[in-house]
Amino acid sequence: MTTSTDTTQRGSAPQPGGTRKNSLTAGQMPRWTWIAVAIGALVLAAGLTALLGGGSFSWTGWLIFAAVLYIVGMYVTTYAIENKRRATDGIWRNLVWAAFILALIPLVSVVWTVFANGLPTLLANPQLLWTDMGGVTGADDIATQNEGASLQGGFLHGLAGTLMITLMATIISVPIGLLTSIFLVEYSRGGWFSRSIVFFVDVMTGIPSIVAGLFAFAVVELFITTFIGESPRHVQMIKMGLTAAIALSVLMIPVVVRSTEEMLRVVPNELREASYALGVRKWRTIFKVVLPTAMSGIASGITLAIARVTGETAPILVTAGYAAATNWNPFSEWMTALPVFIYRQLMNPTAPAAGLPSADRAWAAALVLIVIVMLLNLAARIIAKAFAPKKTGR
Amino acid sequence: MSKRIEAIDLNVYYGNFLAVEGVNINIEPRSVTAFIGPSGCGKTTFLRTINRMHEVLPGARAEGRLLLDGEDVYATGVDPVTVRTQVGMVFQRPNPFPTMSIRDNILAGHKLNGARMSRSEADGIVEKSLRGANLWNEVKDRLDKPGSGLSGGQQQRLCIARSIAVEPDVILMDEPCSALDPISTLAIEDLINELKNEFTVVIVTHNMQQAARVADKTAFFNIAGTGKPGKLIEYDETSVIFNNPANKQTEDYVSGRFG
Amino acid sequence: MTETATEPAKRSSLTASRGGAAGDKVFSGLALAAGVIILMVLAFVAIFLVVESLPALWPEVFSDEESIESADTFWQYVWPLMAGTLIASIIAILLATPVAVGIALYISHYAPKSVATPVGYVIDLLAAIPSVVFGAWGMTTLAGGVVPLYKWLHEYLGWIPLFGGDAGNTGRALLTSAIVLAVMILPIITSLCREIFIQTPKLHEEAALALGATRWEMIRMTVFPFARAGIISSIMLGLGRALGETMAVTLVLSPGIFSWSIITSGRNATIPSEIALNFPEAFGMRQSELIAAGLMLFIITLVVNMIARWIVNRHKEFSGAN
Numbered sequence: 001m002t003t004s005t006d007t008t009q010r011g012s013a014p015q016p017g018g019t020r021k022n023s024l025t026a027g028q029m030p031r032w033t034w035i036a037v038a039i040g041a042l043v044l045a046a047g048l049t050a051l052l053g054g055g056s057f058s059w060t061g062w063l064i065f066a067a068v069l070y071i072v073g074m075y076v077t078t079y080a081i082e083n084k085r086r087a088t089d090g091i092w093r094n095l096v097w098a099a100f101i102l103a104l105i106p107l108v109s110v111v112w113t114v115f116a117n118g119l120p121t122l123l124a125n126p127q128l129l130w131t132d133m134g135g136v137t138g139a140d141d142i143a144t145q146n147e148g149a150s151l152q153g154g155f156l157h158g159l160a161g162t163l164m165i166t167l168m169a170t171i172i173s174v175p176i177g178l179l180t181s182i183f184l185v186e187y188s189r190g191g192w193f194s195r196s197i198v199f200f201v202d203v204m205t206g207i208p209s210i211v212a213g214l215f216a217f218a219v220v221e222l223f224i225t226t227f228i229g230e231s232p233r234h235v236q237m238i239k240m241g242l243t244a245a246i247a248l249s250v251l252m253i254p255v256v257v258r259s260t261e262e263m264l265r266v267v268p269n270e271l272r273e274a275s276y277a278l279g280v281r282k283w284r285t286i287f288k289v290v291l292p293t294a295m296s297g298i299a300s301g302i303t304l305a306i307a308r309v310t311g312e313t314a315p316i317l318v319t320a321g322y323a324a325a326t327n328w329n330p331f332s333e334w335m336t337a338l339p340v341f342i343y344r345q346l347m348n349p350t351a352p353a354a355g356l357p358s359a360d361r362a363w364a365a366a367l368v369l370i371v372i373v374m375l376l377n378l379a380a381r382i383i384a385k386a387f388a389p390k391k392t393g394r
Numbered sequence: 395m396s397k398r399i400e401a402i403d404l405n406v407y408y409g410n411f412l413a414v415e416g417v418n419i420n421i422e423p424r425s426v427t428a429f430i431g432p433s434g435c436g437k438t439t440f441l442r443t444i445n446r447m448h449e450v451l452p453g454a455r456a457e458g459r460l461l462l463d464g465e466d467v468y469a470t471g472v473d474p475v476t477v478r479t480q481v482g483m484v485f486q487r488p489n490p491f492p493t494m495s496i497r498d499n500i501l502a503g504h505k506l507n508g509a510r511m512s513r514s515e516a517d518g519i520v521e522k523s524l525r526g527a528n529l530w531n532e533v534k535d536r537l538d539k540p541g542s543g544l545s546g547g548q549q550q551r552l553c554i555a556r557s558i559a560v561e562p563d564v565i566l567m568d569e570p571c572s573a574l575d576p577i578s579t580l581a582i583e584d585l586i587n588e589l590k591n592e593f594t595v596v597i598v599t600h601n602m603q604q605a606a607r608v609a610d611k612t613a614f615f616n617i618a619g620t621g622k623p624g625k626l627i628e629y630d631e632t633s634v635i636f637n638n639p640a641n642k643q644t645e646d647y648v649s650g651r652f653g
Numbered sequence: 654m655t656e657t658a659t660e661p662a663k664r665s666s667l668t669a670s671r672g673g674a675a676g677d678k679v680f681s682g683l684a685l686a687a688g689v690i691i692l693m694v695l696a697f698v699a700i701f702l703v704v705e706s707l708p709a710l711w712p713e714v715f716s717d718e719e720s721i722e723s724a725d726t727f728w729q730y731v732w733p734l735m736a737g738t739l740i741a742s743i744i745a746i747l748l749a750t751p752v753a754v755g756i757a758l759y760i761s762h763y764a765p766k767s768v769a770t771p772v773g774y775v776i777d778l779l780a781a782i783p784s785v786v787f788g789a790w791g792m793t794t795l796a797g798g799v800v801p802l803y804k805w806l807h808e809y810l811g812w813i814p815l816f817g818g819d820a821g822n823t824g825r826a827l828l829t830s831a832i833v834l835a836v837m838i839l840p841i842i843t844s845l846c847r848e849i850f851i852q853t854p855k856l857h858e859e860a861a862l863a864l865g866a867t868r869w870e871m872i873r874m875t876v877f878p879f880a881r882a883g884i885i886s887s888i889m890l891g892l893g894r895a896l897g898e899t900m901a902v903t904l905v906l907s908p909g910i911f912s913w914s915i916i917t918s919g920r921n922a923t924i925p926s927e928i929a930l931n932f933p934e935a936f937g938m939r940q941s942e943l944i945a946a947g948l949m950l951f952i953i954t955l956v957v958n959m960i961a962r963w964i965v966n967r968h969k970e971f972s973g974a975n
Contacts, residue, residue: 058801089867096763099755100772103843106836107779110790117793179687187681188688189452197688199962200695206890206958207698207951208897210925214932214947218701250698253691270489274553276450278503278560279479283680288506292493304781311783314899314925318932339785339900346789346904359793366786377781465667472667473674480667 029081037077041069067098111370118367121151121360128154128364134325138351145354152357153350155365157326158341161241162372164330165320165337166310168245169252174302176249177256184257185264186286204254209247213315216247220319239321241330244337247315252305259301263294296387300380307376311369313339338369396423396594397463397480397563399444404458405623406439406448413439415623417458419613423563426586426595428609428632430602431647435615436624437598441566444596445481446474462563479503481564482557487573488549490541490556497537499552500524503560519559526592527555528585547578554585558593565589567597571604583608602648606636614644698951706945708938722938731924731946733911738923738950740915741827741902742895745834750888753839757846761853762872773847780840788904791833796824796905799832803916818914825907828915830923833901838891845887849880882965889961893954899925924950 045065049058071094078087122128131154143149180197188194220243221235228234267290275285291298321334322344336344342362349358399421406414414436421427429437442448443456446467460467467477490499500520504511511519520537524530529551533544541552550570557565567586571579586608589595599605605612613629628635628644639645708716709727724730756776760769803820810816820826853876861871877884908922908930915921928943935943 085867085870089869092869092872093763096755096759099752100759100764103752103756103839106795106832107839109794110779110782110787110836113790113794114786176687176690179684180691183681183684183688187684193688197691200692202962203955203958204691204695206893206897206954208899208925208947208954210897210899210928211698211702211947211951211954214705214928214944215698215701218705218944219697222701250694253694257691268489270485270487271491273447273450273483273485274489274491274556275502275506277445277447277478277483277485278506278557279475279477280503280506281475281674281677283676284506284508286680289491289493293491295493307781311781311785313783313785314903314929317899317929322933339783342785342789343900343904346792362789366789369783370786373781373783374778377778462667467667469667475674476667 029078033077033081034074037073038066038070041066041073045069071095071098114363114366114370117360117363118365122364122367125151125154125360125364128361129159129368130154130156132157132324132326133350136324136350138354141349141351141357142354144357145351151360153361155338155341155361155368157323157336158338158365159368160326160328161316161320161323161335161337162310162339162369164328165241165244165248165316165335166306168242168330169248169309170302170306172245172249173252173256173305177253177302177305178260178298180253181257181260181264182286184261186282186290201254201257204250205258207250209251209312210314210318212250213244213247213318215250216243216315216319219246237332239319239334240332241320241327241335244316244320244335245330247319248309248312251312251315252309255305255308256302259304260294260298263297263301264290266297267293296384299387300384303376303380303383307373307380310376311339311373313337313343316340317343338365338372342366342369396592398423398461399564399594399596400459400461400464401440402459402461404440404443404456404460406436406443406456407454408451409453411621412623414443414615415625417626419626419629421594421596422611423463423594424590424592425610426590426597426608428605428612429596429598429615430600430605430612431615431624431627432617433600434620434624435617437613437615438568439624440615440626441568441596441598442483444564444566445478445483447478447483449474479560480562481566482560482562484550484553484557484565484567484570486569488546488553490544490549490552492540492542494541495538496533496541496544496552499541499556500559502556523555523559526558526589527551528581528588529555545578547574547581550574550578550582551585554582554589558589562593564594564596567595569598569600572600579604602636606632612636614639614641614647616643616647702944702948702951705941706948707941709941709945712938716938716941718938721942723942727942727945730942731949734922734924734927734946735949735953736911737827737921738896738925738953740921741831741834741923742892744828744831744915745838745895746888746892748832748835749839749842749891752835753842753891754846754884756839756843757850758872758876760843760847761850762868762876773844776840776843776847780844784837784898784900785904787833787837788900788902791829791901791905792825795833796829798824799829800824803828806916814913815915818912818917818920820916821918823907823918825905825918826914826916827906827921830902830905831915833905834895834898837898837901838895841894842887842891845890846880846884849883849887850876853879882967886961886965889957889964893957893961896954896957897925897950899929902926903929 045062048065049062052061071091074094075087075091078090128151133153133155134157136153140149140152144151180201184194184197188197217238220238220240224234224238228237271289271293272285275289276282280289316337317340320337320340322340323334323336327333327335342365345358345362345365349355351358399419401417401419404414404417405412417440429441431437439448443460444467446456448454448456456468458468462477462480466472490496491502494502497520498505500523501516504516504519521530521534524533529548532548533552541549544552550573554565554570571582574582583604586595586597590610597605597608609632611630612632612635614627614635615624616627617624628639628641630640634640635644636648639648707714708718709721712718712720721727721730756772760773760776764772800820800822803816803824803826806816807818807820857875857879858871861874866874902923903926906922906926907918908926909919910921912920924946928947931939932943
């Protein structure tokens with residue numbers, strides 16, 4: 001972008017710093033304009049901040065003022081020296097850059113906060129990974145905070161809960177999701193039924209996670225009160241790992257359907273026809289030709305869906321209860337998932353008067369959770385890349 | 395291992411649209427028959443009705459009779475899957491299964507149907523089919539490499555080998571050389587000449603020289619206009635079609651005056 | 654063929670049975686059943702939510718009690734929650750959209766390729782960060798950081814009702830939740846928009862540049878018209894996500910009665926956070942109230958998502974996206 005159509009007609013315009021006249025570069029700002037404007041903006045912003053701040057100098061305020069002044073200054077300068085079109089182009093380029101930098105601040109801050117708070121705790125207390133909160137009382141935390149005793153407890157029960165609940169949800173969602181997308185791509189011929197499935201899968205994508213939790217709770221409640229009993233002991237049974245897994249399935253199924261559907265649709269029709277022409281039945285064609293061809297994409301989509309539900313908190317909060325001890329059985333007793341553990345430790349610390357140990361545990365758990373989710377995402381990318389069928393490489 | 399194909403008053407519809415009308419043709423066993431004609435005249439559509447591949451498209455159906463050695467392909471109780479094991483097909487673009495090795499591609503017709511066979515039996519089929527497709531010498535050292543790594547012409551011969559591996563009676567080819575360079579095309583044409591010793595070969599082509607080179611008999615299809623059904627105009631010895639056609643439309647087409 | 658060759662000559666080889674025909678029927682039946690299950694699940698979601706909400710919606714008819722627990726009528730109970738949910742989500746969208754579209758443009762049209770690819774990758778990873786982590790960040794880091802800003806807003810812009818209330822010292826107000834929501838939905842809107850921006854036909858872009866357009870003029874002439882429906886639908890999807898987001902709000906906001914002031918702690922609440930805070934200990938009528946509130950949330954998000962789809966469908970013919 002060194003030329004603009006207008007400048008060619010303005011060959012006689014003054015040319016600062018140029019030794020030779022060139023009709024293509026005439027009427028342009030010198031290269032150093034942006035540096036000059038930037039310095040001007042920084043100085044002016046410093047003055048403004050000091051004036052408005054009334055004694056105390058705010059660094060954040062200074063940077064914000066400087067950025068605004070720079071963008072406005074560049075626009076005015078370009079308008080004056082070059083023309084309006086280039087000035088407009090420039091202001092939008094600067095705004096796009098500003099948006100990028102502005103967005104980086106909170107996102108970097110989130111990651112930094114988790115690492116800065118979680119990593120030291122986790123390194124100093126690796127036992128957090130293999131102990132649970134069974135037997136840990138407020139007195140222990142008060143001792144940790146006030147007398148420097150070592151940090152008690154851990155989140156093994158959260159890891160166990162997350163693993164079991166996610167596993168159950170995957171077992172429920174993957175077959176339903178896979179079969180539905182196979183139905184949509186391979187069997188349906190665009191009738192009202194398949195159109196309504198597509199529509200409702202879209203609706204399901206938008207179900208708020210907490211509503212999915214309420215739904216799972218209501219379903220299991222109805223099932224238990226109808227078929228097992230209505231006593232408080234039975235009502236207690238509603239909250240278990242399986243209920244949470246049902247809630248997560250409601251969130252997971254549409255993700256699996258959409259990603260699998262997309263992957264099946266890119267399998268070339270020629271492969272299906274080749275198989276049919278060999279006298280292979282449709283279901284065998286789907287199993288042995290279509291699915292293997294799309295497998296890497298499907299597996300990566302499923303991994304992403306797992307990553308998504310692993311981080312869900314709200315639906316598990318209302319369906320699985322909150323336990324302090326490790327529970328590996330998703331069919332009975334309350335279960336704690338890692339996100340719920342983080343939430344509970346932050347909102348209701350084990351020792352209300354001494355919240356720091358609980359916060360430490362929560363941040364360590366948050367770090368572990370982020371690492372798990374990121375690893376799943378990474379795995380999805382690797383699966384998609386490594387197991388993709390070889391393209392026509394010669 | 396080669397069957398006669400007879401079509402009697404065959405109409406093909408896409409939904410309510412009549413795509414091909416009133417085809418009557420008698421294709422000899424152990425011969426090569428070429429279908430020529432302008433685009434959209436229904437040659438491919440008719441070709442696909444021979445092994446009922448048109449049914450893969452929603453709404454497509456055929457009326458009339460299509461006999462393989464006197465047995466109606468459209469009789470009640472006939473499973474299209476059975477028809478397709480007897481009538482193989484090779485497509486416009488080479489389509490080896492990308493997830494399978496060369497060897498598995500050849501065995502696909504057996505393996506996908508869950509057939510069990512011994513290692514030596516399988517090796518025999520692979521070698522026989524690849525030799526039959528003139529590909530054995532080029533790939534015998536890399537049978538376990540993916541088939542998608544071959545050149546376009548080799549891939550197409552691999553697809554031919556794959557379809558003869560299930561020992562069909564008829565091989566249909568839908569413009570098998572349209573995506574290939576001249577040298578690969580020549581290799582395929584040589585192969586077609588050998589295939590007719592064992593199979594009934596029907597080939598759709600846009601290339602009239604190719605039809606003249608490979609076919610014993612040639613059928614000319616034409617269409618009266620957009621939205622009108624395609625029809626079989628003339629069917630005769632290839633030399634007659636190209637040198638002394640009976641029909642004016644055929645003459646115009648083969649002499650390049652139209653289409 | 655190997656099987657049929659041994660058949661007696663008289664029988665037609667075409668009608669001879671071949672194995673596996675049953676497999677076709679079974680498998681297509683299974684696939685169909687899966688589709689039916691999805692429809693049933695959705696029907697159940699709606700039916701269960703309605704059935705469980707009925708005691709709260711019409712206590713005189715469907716329960717033994719005269720009225721609900723938390724207020725005189727359900728609407729009195731739920732409207733402040735709905736208002737809080739909507740205000741927080743709309744602010745989040747207003748904050749996030751310009752920035753998200755900007756980053757998407759940055760990745761698709763401004764940044765050099767060596768920068769764009771890793772940035773796109775990082776944005777995708779950020780979209781995967783669990784909401785509870787965002788909530789924890791908002792509660793500890795952000796809430797403290799925004800207090801000076803709130804005090805400033807109250808001092809200079811206090812005449813606007815939104816900034817009318819006292820700012821307080823914790824920063825755990827509705828606006829803070831909205832900022833956290835904005836940060837959360839930012840990667841989502843960005844990655845959706847980027848997908849659409851990079852699909853803009855190169856030919857159109859080059860045609861615009863060849864006419865002497867500046868880069869911004871090229872974007873306005875080709876990218877935006879092509880992507881308009883896509884941008885709107887990604888905003889709607891972000892809105893749907895913000896409406897239903899629970900943890901980011903629950904951890905950040907210290908809830909209370911409805912107030913127009915969005916910078917005051919201990920005011921306002923949203924439906925998801927109300928449910929998350931109270932459901933674990935609720936039973937009987939209180940549980941029905943919360944499920945009924947969930948039903949309202951479900952309806953709101955349903956409407957938003959349907960509008961998004963409607964917009965996409967209406968613009969499909971013009972955008973050339975297919």
